[in-house]
Amino acid sequence: MADQVGTAAHGEGQDPTRRDFIHIAAGAAAAGGAAMAVWPLINQMNPAGDTLALASTEFDVTKVAEGQQVTIKWRGKPVFIRHRTAAQIAEARNVSMGDLKDPQPDSERVKQGKEQFLILVGSCTHLGCVPTFGTGDYGGWFCPCHGSHYDTSGRIRKGPAPLNLEVPEYAFLTDTSVKIG
Amino acid sequence: MSDHESTYVPKSGFERWLDQRLPIIRLMNDAMVDYPTPKNLNYWWTFGGILTVCLMIQIVTGIVLAMHYVPHVDHAFASVERIMRDVNGGWLIRYVHSNGASMFFIAVYIHMFRGLYYGSYKAPREIIWILGCIIFFLMIATAFLGYVLPWGQMSFHGAVVITNLLGSIPLIGESITTWLWGGFAVDNPTLNRFFSLHYLLPFVIAGVVGLHIWALHVPGNNNPVGILIPQDQRRRDTVPFHPYYTVKDGFAIIVFLLMFAAFVFFNPNALGHADNYIPANPLVTPAHIVPEWYLLPFYAILRAIPDKFGGVIAMFASIGVLFVLPWLDTSRVRSMRYRPAMRWYFIIFVIVALGLGWCGAQLPDAQVIPGVPSFVLLDGELNSYLWLTRILTAYYFIFFLVIMPFVGLRETPLPVPESISSPVLSAPGAVPAGSHAEAEKKG
Numbered sequence: 001m002a003d004q005v006g007t008a009a010h011g012e013g014q015d016p017t018r019r020d021f022i023h024i025a026a027g028a029a030a031a032g033g034a035a036m037a038v039w040p041l042i043n044q045m046n047p048a049g050d051t052l053a054l055a056s057t058e059f060d061v062t063k064v065a066e067g068q069q070v071t072i073k074w075r076g077k078p079v080f081i082r083h084r085t086a087a088q089i090a091e092a093r094n095v096s097m098g099d100l101k102d103p104q105p106d107s108e109r110v111k112q113g114k115e116q117f118l119i120l121v122g123s124c125t126h127l128g129c130v131p132t133f134g135t136g137d138y139g140g141w142f143c144p145c146h147g148s149h150y151d152t153s154g155r156i157r158k159g160p161a162p163l164n165l166e167v168p169e170y171a172f173l174t175d176t177s178v179k180i181g
Numbered sequence: 182m183s184d185h186e187s188t189y190v191p192k193s194g195f196e197r198w199l200d201q202r203l204p205i206i207r208l209m210n211d212a213m214v215d216y217p218t219p220k221n222l223n224y225w226w227t228f229g230g231i232l233t234v235c236l237m238i239q240i241v242t243g244i245v246l247a248m249h250y251v252p253h254v255d256h257a258f259a260s261v262e263r264i265m266r267d268v269n270g271g272w273l274i275r276y277v278h279s280n281g282a283s284m285f286f287i288a289v290y291i292h293m294f295r296g297l298y299y300g301s302y303k304a305p306r307e308i309i310w311i312l313g314c315i316i317f318f319l320m321i322a323t324a325f326l327g328y329v330l331p332w333g334q335m336s337f338h339g340a341v342v343i344t345n346l347l348g349s350i351p352l353i354g355e356s357i358t359t360w361l362w363g364g365f366a367v368d369n370p371t372l373n374r375f376f377s378l379h380y381l382l383p384f385v386i387a388g389v390v391g392l393h394i395w396a397l398h399v400p401g402n403n404n405p406v407g408i409l410i411p412q413d414q415r416r417r418d419t420v421p422f423h424p425y426y427t428v429k430d431g432f433a434i435i436v437f438l439l440m441f442a443a444f445v446f447f448n449p450n451a452l453g454h455a456d457n458y459i460p461a462n463p464l465v466t467p468a469h470i471v472p473e474w475y476l477l478p479f480y481a482i483l484r485a486i487p488d489k490f491g492g493v494i495a496m497f498a499s500i501g502v503l504f505v506l507p508w509l510d511t512s513r514v515r516s517m518r519y520r521p522a523m524r525w526y527f528i529i530f531v532i533v534a535l536g537l538g539w540c541g542a543q544l545p546d547a548q549v550i551p552g553v554p555s556f557v558l559l560d561g562e563l564n565s566y567l568w569l570t571r572i573l574t575a576y577y578f579i580f581f582l583v584i585m586p587f588v589g590l591r592e593t594p595l596p597v598p599e600s601i602s603s604p605v606l607s608a609p610g611a612v613p614a615g616s617h618a619e620a621e622k623k624g
Binding site: 042045046047048051071073075076077078122123126127128129130132143144145146147160162 | 338341342344345346348359360361362363364365366367368370374463464465466467468469470484487489545546
């Protein structure tokens with residue numbers, strides 16, 4: 001009705017009137033305002049400051065005996081610190097890239113001079129279960145949920161997982177102390 | 182049926198006063214007392230009432246449990262055990278709530294199969310069906326959120342697996358999971374918000390149930406014959422809801438509650454998993470992780486697809502296809518009583534749906550028929566649950582996308598009666614029409 005009144009007053013036929021403009025502008029302001037009001041309600045679900053502050057952890061790698069693995073918790077997820085034997089390192093290096101689903105050489109997954117320590121996020125890249133140590137067809141890990149096999153470099157070899165186990169950001173602070181995150 | 186005239190007559194001065202201001206007694210009367218209901222509804226039609234009772238039980242027991250439960254990773258498991266051991270009658274309330282979820286799903290699946298068989302989703306009832314699909318989806322979400330709260334091993338790793346499903350969405354998947362978790366893994370913020378949403382959703386369900394019933398009362402109930410009751414047959418083909426269906430529904434509810442009680446009192450953990458009585462440990466995943474029984478068919482469909490994102494799509498599509506069902510079925514006959522070919526496809530569909538549930542609980546690599554050798558087809562042994570699941574998943578989708586449209590066009594249906602009374606009255610030895618109708622009258 002308002003449009004018709006406006007049209008009659010200005011005699012502009014079907015052309016947009018000032019009133020149409022005010023309608024659109026008011027609607028746009030209301031929609032924009034609603035979106036801005038909703039954003040904090042959505043964003044509050046993202047990680048809070050204290051959660052982000054817990055982003056790094058330190059660990060003494062001498063605690064891990066050769067051939068063994070220690071699992072620690074980092075950002076709520078398990079992290080595997082595996083002390084590999086020479087045979088396991090050799091096995092990981094001698095895989096041809098053609099056999100890998102997510103090709104990556106072993107050297108890119110460890111720190112130079114510290115090849116015996118393999119540090120991985122222990123969360124299957126399929127649906128996030130924790131793979132079990134030393135089982136599976138490739139001597140690395142086996143995920144009990146849906147049957148993914150990982151090798152001694154934590155690379156996916158068989159099963160539904162699409163990617164290699166993730167290597168977290170980490171650095172050796174000293175010869176024996178590693179900082180993850 | 183909304184176009185029936187209101188029969189409510191206020192009986193007292195107060196009722197008259199109220200009726201002019203808030204006609205709530207009139208609404209209740211027209212919806213639950215004098216509401217004209219087809220006279221031939223069988224016991225499959227009692228599950229609507231049963232589901233209403235299930236929802237009320239879940240809300241009441243849930244509110245009580247929330248008075249004792251602590252949504253914190255350090256206290257959640259212990260607070261549930263405290264409810265079981267120390268809170269007065271807590272064991273009963275929690276077992277009613279946890280078994281109530283299973284009972285709710287048993288009833289909803291029967292209710293859905295009934296709608297499917299008798300064509301209750303067809304015009305003019307499409308909106309009722311779609312609202313029902315929304316309720317079903319909300320029920321799944323609520324059940325999943327609730328299962329996480331005890332913070333046992335199955336709770337935790339179930340939450341990890343299901344939230345990781347969303348991580349498979351290309352590009353934005355990781356941001357979505359981080360947002361859902363409120364951190365970098367399923368942790369305290371996740372548990373907190375899951376509790377909040379688990380408390381919210383049942384009330385959303387109750388709201389959608391209100392819409393579902395409102396939409397139902399526009400065309401009125403479908404019935405086993407599947408016809409829309411002709412205007413001139415109203416008096417003969419319908420009976421008032423009360424007392425005819427209040428009593429019938431009431432009897433069915435009592436029988437259903439007997440089964441419910443048998444689970445609660447004699448085998449309260451039969452439908453759960455022992456692993457959920459181990460406190461959540463993010464560093465160790467249970468050897469065999471499965472969802473609750475009512476989600477197994479969808480879990481089976483998820484695992485049938487070799488691609489991670491493809492599996493997620495297939496799983497959501499298996500529920501999504503239900504929403505468009507009214508437009509996939511091309512037959513004009515509602516009830517499968519009069520659809521000789523379709524009823525067989527329906528029976529196979531029920532078996533397939535149950536079979537998918539069975540497959541979802543098995544290890545994919547396990548043999549279906551033990552000891553029978555087979556060969557490797559593509560990526561798995563033919564004699565394995567992987568391939569059985571794939572065959573059943575194929576039928577699930579073919580039923581909706583191919584059989585529904587094509588059988589509807591090709592099939593010759595049996596003659597459908599003109600009214601509900603006519604098949605009865607045309608039978609040999611039927612009583613004359615007038616006296617029969619008289620016998621059906623209320624009172």
